[in-house]
Amino acid sequence: MLRRLQQSAGLTLIEMLIALAILAVLATAVLPMAEVTVKRTKELELRRALREIRSALDEYKTDYDKAANEKKIFVTVGESGYPAELETLLTGNDWGGLYQYPRKYLRRIPRDPFDTDQEGWGLRSYTDEADSSVWGGEDVYDVYSQSDEIALDGTYYRDW
Template sequence: MGKLRQALRFQLGLTFIELVLAMAILSVIAAVTMPLAEIAVKRGKEVELRRALREIRGALDEYHADWSRAVRERRYIPSIDETGYPETLEELVTGNDWGGLYPYKRKYLRRIPSDPFDRWDQGWGMRAYKDDPDSTVYGGGDIYDVFSQSDGVALDGTSYNTW
């Protein structure tokens, strides 16, 4: 019985070569999975950016549709150069009753979504109704469109600020 215990005591551990092989296999697996994890994180941020742009642009369209309806029903009298788009993104959060079109202030967003690629707190890039469709300089006045100010490149090769 004593010799059996001694034989088992020597065979319970791993040899140095087995440890080196196990570490090599683990490092190869880690080297393969790390780029895949980075791509998955970037893809998630891209999905979030598309959702945020869709949400804000949809709210801008609803705001304009309500403005048009209020003007058509003569509940709101616009100024000569008014386009029906908000002057700030905050107006989408605070809402408007459009001269009694609604019995309450209709709010178009609960909060302004953030840009997942905005590292420097620049916020959204904005375009006015009179700006060129691909302009990156806000002409002031109303907000017709928003875009990401990130100069990063998406997985499909397009620039985020062109979405």
């Protein structure tokens, strides 16, 4: 009886090879799915970041129009009402007394998850073409990713 327990205490070489073969097959199936999951998560983060910045730009423009309509600020010809730079959304504006304090639109500027070169967001001004990749510099009307990668749906991230 003791001899039988000693003989069945370990795994044979064949059992080990079969177990490793099964693990290898499972690993080859799981790794591509994990890569897609990571890319999909980054895409969701990019969509959220773009939505957050674009919403802040729209709120800024709404407050500009409200302050102009209530004669709290002087509007100059050719001024679009969008911020001159992206950082203006962080510092805020009181709109000539429309608010008791400078209204801030963002706590921080979200990062682009596909920005590997640390180039930052691509900017478009109100007078730029919709698909322009060169910023006119007058104001910040829109932002886009500068990544050349292709999304899971086949579009470029810079076109989102």
